[in-house]
Amino acid sequence: MPILEANTIVKVYGGSSEEGATRALDGVSLSVNEGEFVAIMGPSGSGKTTLLNILSGIDKPTSGTVSIRGTELSEMTGDELALFRRRQLGFVFQEFNLLDSLTVKENIMLPMVLEKKSAAEMESKAKSLADLFDIQSTLDKYPYQISGGQQQRTAVSRALTNDPAIIFADEPTGNLDSKASAVIMESFEKIVAQLATTVLLVTHDVFAASYCQKVVFIKDGMIHSSIVKKGSRKEFLDRIMDHLAVLGGRSYDL
Numbered sequence: 001m002p003i004l005e006a007n008t009i010v011k012v013y014g015g016s017s018e019e020g021a022t023r024a025l026d027g028v029s030l031s032v033n034e035g036e037f038v039a040i041m042g043p044s045g046s047g048k049t050t051l052l053n054i055l056s057g058i059d060k061p062t063s064g065t066v067s068i069r070g071t072e073l074s075e076m077t078g079d080e081l082a083l084f085r086r087r088q089l090g091f092v093f094q095e096f097n098l099l100d101s102l103t104v105k106e107n108i109m110l111p112m113v114l115e116k117k118s119a120a121e122m123e124s125k126a127k128s129l130a131d132l133f134d135i136q137s138t139l140d141k142y143p144y145q146i147s148g149g150q151q152q153r154t155a156v157s158r159a160l161t162n163d164p165a166i167i168f169a170d171e172p173t174g175n176l177d178s179k180a181s182a183v184i185m186e187s188f189e190k191i192v193a194q195l196a197t198t199v200l201l202v203t204h205d206v207f208a209a210s211y212c213q214k215v216v217f218i219k220d221g222m223i224h225s226s227i228v229k230k231g232s233r234k235e236f237l238d239r240i241m242d243h244l245a246v247l248g249g250r251s252y253d254l
């Protein structure tokens with residue numbers, strides 16, 4: 001069943017005249033099923049981040065609609081959308097975006113504080129997420145005292161505290177070495193398999209994308225093609241490489 005549906009999304013940045021404007025997205029329609037694990041790939045400037053920002057309600061399309069769990073984002077007021085995003089969506093960024101003045105545990109708890117959850121519930125949730133992602137020993141440390149991979153697992157834990165319907169991740173392995181990237185992608189696999197969360201990510205990293213169940217390729221603001229994993233991760237990685245070769249553009253991380 002689709003959890004997210006985008007219909008003919010157009011995004012034009014700047015300038016009212018055609019000359020001064022950038023048509024970043026040019027009629028993107030996309031459907032993501034509940035529990036799906038999807039990567040969006042494409043050359044630099046093809047519109048990936050713009051698409052992710054529109055699908056997650058961070059930015060508004062020039063035209064077209066996005067609905068999540070049947071709720072159309074454009075029909076919500078600013079306050080309703082802010083609440084919807086806080087309760088239904090989780091976000092993971094390339095830069096981790098943790099607060100250095102808070103411990104790992106406090107960072108994980110932050111969204112629950114905003115939801116005024118009880119101290120006992122916050123403690124128990126933070127502990128179970130730390131167990132799931134193997135960061136128990138870091139809970140009382142500060143972000144600058146732990147590795148990049150541990151910081152990103154903290155960010156994934158924080159994104160999950162309010163049991164979101166969808167996790168949106170923009171280049172989640174962009175600042176990690178290959179070993180830490182593998183651990184993060186395995187963490188997303190766990191979320192999808194054990195918590196039935198839907199994960200939608202943007203990446204340049206072919207290795208990261210090969211963990212997903214589906215890859216959607218975009219070029220010049222339009223969906224070019226998509227492929228679904230069959231067989232092993234290695235076979236999927238080879239097929240992704242083949243598609244990227246056809247797509248052209250920048251070189252991709254391996």
Ligand SMILES: Nc1ncnc2c1ncn2[C@@H]1O[C@H](COP(=O)(O)OP(=O)(O)OP(=O)(O)O)[C@@H](O)[C@H]1O
Binds near residue numbers: 045051
């Ligand atoms: N705020 C903005 N104002 C004007 N133009 C923008 C803005 N954000 C993005 N663009 C333009 O829209 C197009 C798509 O950008 P976007 O960042 O979505 O691409 P991307 O595929 O994520 O690129 P990259 O892989 O380099 O991060 C580009 O031409 C970009 O220059």
